[in-house]
Amino acid sequence: MLARLVDLAVSAVLLAGLYATMAYGLGLIYGVLRVVNLAHGGVIMAGAYIGWVLFGWAHLDPYLSIPIVVVACFALGAVTYRLLVRHLPRGAAGGPASLLLLFGVWLVLRNAAYLLFTGDDQAIRTTYSTRSVALFGTYLSVNRLAVLGVAVVTPLVLHFVLRRTYLGRAIRAVGQNPDSCTLVGIDVGRIYTVTFGIGTALAGLAGLLAATIFSFNPSSGSSELLKSFVVVVLGGLGSFLGTGLAALILAVVEVFAILVLPSYLTAAVGFVMLVVVLVLRPGGLFGHRVLG
Amino acid sequence: MHRPVRHALQVRIAALAAAALAAALPGAAPAAEKAKIVIGATLPLTGAEARVGGFFKEGYDLAFEQANKSGGIQVGNKKLPVELILQDDTSTQATAVSLADRLVNSDHVDFLLGTYGSTLVEAQSTVGDQNRIPYVNGGGAATKIHKRKFKYLFGLLAPVELLGQTLMQWIDGEQKAGKLPKPSKIAVVWENTAHGKDFRTGISEYVKKSGGAYQIAVDESFELNGKDFGALLGKVKAAGVDLFLVDAHLPDYITMHRQYVQAGLCHKVVSYGARGSEKAAVEALGAENVEYVVSGVWWSPLLAEKSPLARDFVQAFKARYGGRDPEWFQALGYESARALFTAIQKAGKVDREAVREQLSHLSMPSLLPGGTLVLDAKHGFQAQNAFVVQQNMKDGTSPIIYPKDIATGQGVGANPRCAK
Numbered sequence: 281m282l283a284r285l286v287d288l289a290v291s292a293v294l295l296a297g298l299y300a301t302m303a304y305g306l307g308l309i310y311g312v313l314r315v316v317n318l319a320h321g322g323v324i325m326a327g328a329y330i331g332w333v334l335f336g337w338a339h340l341d342p343y344l345s346i347p348i349v350v351v352a353c354f355a356l357g358a359v360t361y362r363l364l365v366r367h368l369p370r371g372a373a374g375g376p377a378s379l380l381l382l383f384g385v386w387l388v389l390r391n392a393a394y395l396l397f398t399g400d401d402q403a404i405r406t407t408y409s410t411r412s413v414a415l416f417g418t419y420l421s422v423n424r425l426a427v428l429g430v431a432v433v434t435p436l437v438l439h440f441v442l443r444r445t446y447l448g449r450a451i452r453a454v455g456q457n458p459d460s461c462t463l464v465g466i467d468v469g470r471i472y473t474v475t476f477g478i479g480t481a482l483a484g485l486a487g488l489l490a491a492t493i494f495s496f497n498p499s500s501g502s503s504e505l506l507k508s509f510v511v512v513v514l515g516g517l518g519s520f521l522g523t524g525l526a527a528l529i530l531a532v533v534e535v536f537a538i539l540v541l542p543s544y545l546t547a548a549v550g551f552v553m554l555v556v557v558l559v560l561r562p563g564g565l566f567g568h569r570v571l572g
Numbered sequence: 573m574h575r576p577v578r579h580a581l582q583v584r585i586a587a588l589a590a591a592a593l594a595a596a597l598p599g600a601a602p603a604a605e606k607a608k609i610v611i612g613a614t615l616p617l618t619g620a621e622a623r624v625g626g627f628f629k630e631g632y633d634l635a636f637e638q639a640n641k642s643g644g645i646q647v648g649n650k651k652l653p654v655e656l657i658l659q660d661d662t663s664t665q666a667t668a669v670s671l672a673d674r675l676v677n678s679d680h681v682d683f684l685l686g687t688y689g690s691t692l693v694e695a696q697s698t699v700g701d702q703n704r705i706p707y708v709n710g711g712g713a714a715t716k717i718h719k720r721k722f723k724y725l726f727g728l729l730a731p732v733e734l735l736g737q738t739l740m741q742w743i744d745g746e747q748k749a750g751k752l753p754k755p756s757k758i759a760v761v762w763e764n765t766a767h768g769k770d771f772r773t774g775i776s777e778y779v780k781k782s783g784g785a786y787q788i789a790v791d792e793s794f795e796l797n798g799k800d801f802g803a804l805l806g807k808v809k810a811a812g813v814d815l816f817l818v819d820a821h822l823p824d825y826i827t828m829h830r831q832y833v834q835a836g837l838c839h840k841v842v843s844y845g846a847r848g849s850e851k852a853a854v855e856a857l858g859a860e861n862v863e864y865v866v867s868g869v870w871w872s873p874l875l876a877e878k879s880p881l882a883r884d885f886v887q888a889f890k891a892r893y894g895g896r897d898p899e900w901f902q903a904l905g906y907e908s909a910r911a912l913f914t915a916i917q918k919a920g921k922v923d924r925e926a927v928r929e930q931l932s933h934l935s936m937p938s939l940l941p942g943g944t945l946v947l948d949a950k951h952g953f954q955a956q957n958a959f960v961v962q963q964n965m966k967d968g969t970s971p972i973i974y975p976k977d978i979a980t981g982q983g984v985g986a987n988p989r990c991a992k
Contacts, residue, residue: 284806284810287802287806287809288802288803288806290802291800291802291803291806294800294802295799295800295802298799298800394618394619394622398622398623399618399619399620399621399622399623399663400623400852401822401823401826401852401856402852403826403852403855403856405855405856405857405858409830409856409857409858410830410833410834410857410858410861411834412834412835412836418835419834419835419836421830421831421834493827493830494799494823494826494827495822495823495826495827495852495856496823497620497823498620499619499620500797503797503799507799531800534800534803535800535802535803536803537803538803538804538806538807542792542793543761543792543793543794543803543804543807544764544792544793544794544795546803547795547798
């Protein structure tokens with residue numbers, strides 16, 4: 281039984297890494313712009329395809345292609361903001377208008393992918409795709425360990441940027457009070473563009489990492505968006521540490537639920553938890569912070 | 573208005589109304605007045621099922637081309653060409669239903685061919701019964717589609733229950749040959765869909781009748797497009813089963829089998845239901861990791877070695893599509909159209925009721941396993957042809973290993989990879 285519990289604990293930690301990676305971008309954009317980025321799922325899918333194209337055509341390892349995917353998705357996010365999102369009235373940015381707009385962006389991305397790549401399922405298979413290492417009497421997937429590493433490093437980097445750089449401080453300030461920022465000379469529009477770009481880049485990164493684990497097609501991204509949403513709400517909107525911990529809690533609950541529930545119900549446990557948290561602690565398990 | 577004029581007007585209106593009524597009534601158009609037979613169909617040519625929808629289109633196109641090449645279908649004493657009006661249902665239920673309705677009520681097609689996918693067929697086939705128009709499909713296998721007692725719905729895909737049973741029949745042969753332990757412990761893992769439930773039913777019904785030769789130690793389902801099967805596989809590992817029998821679509825097959833390999837699992841028989849030998853899976857998982865995986869499909873081009881009809885189809889398909897081998901999708905599309913053509917020919921007239929009557933007890937030589945296609949009320953007008961069991965071999969081939977009369981190779985009962 282102990283071996284089984286260790287197996288489950290390891291599975292949960294590795295799964296948490298994936299969930300956290302998927303959720304950081306959504307949390308960042310909401311934390312600063314108060315926009316629920318419904319295109320998040322589409323960008324995850326796009327990140328997977330960019331990595332797949334680079335792997336197939338240029339034989340570039342997915343982990344080496346991280347900078348290219350991040351830059352490409354940053355550009356996609358920045359352009360999306362400048363061309364579309366910024367035209368929404370600031371007060372209504374988080375409202376139905378932005379939901380509809382970004383859902384439309386997702387549909388465009390999805391159909392563009394259908395046009396370019398057809399509906400076939402694709403996957404990235406490297407020499408280490410099915411490799412694992414033995415640890416604690418169980419096997420750990422090399423790919424999932426790498427994803428966990430990225431999931432740990434990402435908030436550290438973001439934390440450093442947000443705390444120690446002018447850009448980061450400006451992002452936090454804009455997240456707290458954009459009107460006051462305008463008064464002190466911060467270019468709020470530029471900060472929003474950069475933030476939307478970073479959030480989108482993080483979604484693209486998550487897509488690339490997911491593509492090393494799962495197969496994907498143009499319809500991929502919806503379940504990733506839902507999980508991200510659960511993690512971000514559980515963790516408290518705008519809190520990276522909260523996001524990481526919420527991802528861990530969600531993964532632990534889902535994985536250990538198999539001990540008492542049929543497998544097909546374990547995914548629903550997270551959503552039940554979401555409802556309970558929204559009722560009891562609307563600010564999330566770790567409260568509502570702005571990018572800390 | 574003068575009385576005679578008014579009377580003439582009334583007569584004209586009555587005649588027009590009668591004509592309109594006659595046109596609206598199903599099966600009203602007599603064969604003698606028909607210059608061609610118009611058949612409507614939708615397929616998922618875009619959207620999630622676009623790839624397979626395209627394959628079905630290839631099958632339909634080939635069947636129509638062949639029928640028209642010989643002057644059309646023999647209807648009574650004359651030949652009538654057949655025309656296919658094909659629409660893209662975008663892989664969505666609502667579009668599939670509304671387009672089928674349009675085909676019947678605006679385009680006035682004579683008959684319908686079905687779309688692909690159990691969920692789409694389940695929704696769309698209601699149009700057939702509502703309008704009393706025969707609906708022949710090769711893309712919906714879920715048993716529940718045919719349990720609704722529809723009179724105008726005919727399906728060529730054998731139920732997925734048979735897939736589970738056919739796999740078990742092959743496994744039973746291996747057990748009786750002493751290659752598998754008795755009793756064998758089974759993990760049956762199935763996607764939480766009608767497809768998966770039918771698979772599970774097929775396995776569990778067989779186990780119940782086996783007299784203790786098999787025990788189901790793990791019986792678990794999972795949601796489609798799962799992100800992590802670690803906990804589920806841990807349960808399978810803890811149960812110490814001999815046979816790992818899964819029903820999964822391609823994305824879940826890839827994700828689950830990657831984790832299966834990473835977890836160092838190995839079982840004497842590994843199957844992912846209809847999945848196993850696809851090029852996409854081999855590319856995603858690596859040929860060495862899918863060795864000895866057993867799969868069951870509705871049709872295989874390897875049947876051409878044993879069946880003249882399958883051979884003719886494969887040759888015609890290759891000639892039309894640049895030497896490419898057909899998969900079961902194209903074969904079922906082709907055969908669905910051929911079944912409808914045969915029923916029209918047997919009816920001897922382009923009449924929906926007469927054709928429905930012929931389809932309801934159809935028995936015709938077929939390229940499907942078994943060589944005969946039979947539709948009858950006992951099985952809800954769903955074909956019951958056996959599945960073709962294939963196994964991935966070390967040399968990269970996937971011969972048919974069961975049923976024995978159409979086998980092109982010998983199966984390997986106890987997975988040699990587990991001995992390493």
